[in-house]
Amino acid sequence: MTEDVHDIRLRVNGIQHTARVPARRLLSDCLRHDLGLTGTHVGCEHGVCGACTVLVDGRPVRSCLMLAVSAAQHADITTVEGLAAADGTPHPVQQAFAECHALQCGFCTPGFLTLVAAYLRDNPDPGEDDAREAVTGNLCRCTGYQNIVAAVLRAAEITRGQDGVPRARPPAEEGRVPEAGGGRP
Secondary structure, three states, X not given: OOOOEEEEEEEEOOEEEEEXXXXXXXXXXXXXXXXXXXXXXXXXXXXXXXXXXXEEOOEEEEOOOOEHHHHOOOOOEEOHHHOOOOOOOOOHHHHHHHHOOOOOOOOOHHHXXXXXXXXXXXXXXXXXXXXXXXXXXXXXXXXXXXXXXXXXXXXXXXXXXXXXXXOOOOHHHOOOOOOOOOOOO
16 A cells, blocks of 8 residues: 655745655654754654644644644744844843753754744733743643743843844744643743
């Protein structure tokens, strides 16, 4: 029995890509293996951990739960590689994660970065409890979340220009806000 193969077009990080994928190819695998965008990490492969989170039309999506052929129906996909500005200037969330040491092993970091970028787009002034709730859907086994929450608050400050350097929002930040996950880290 021959597996169905589809030719798809995906706009990822502002660039049009074509790929020939089996019908059951996950978006996470397409990004990593077909397009070479290995910043999207695959952890649990069940949509629980959030390491594979990317933005699809501005909304955070677990790429391990979406088929690549389904993703082709959307206008834009943003991976962690697409958060920085074209000139290499880090996104405010990337800057804040570095400043606040909000990573240890780094495996979960790409999922947190994309999630937080989308969250802050529509919630530019979160309090600590809001920031904590925003990241509850992504898992980190190393940090204890304190520095991640601090990074969310710092990224909000940077985005609002409270560091003295106003930031324009990158195109990846257009779209909708994520729904918060369950539980409190």
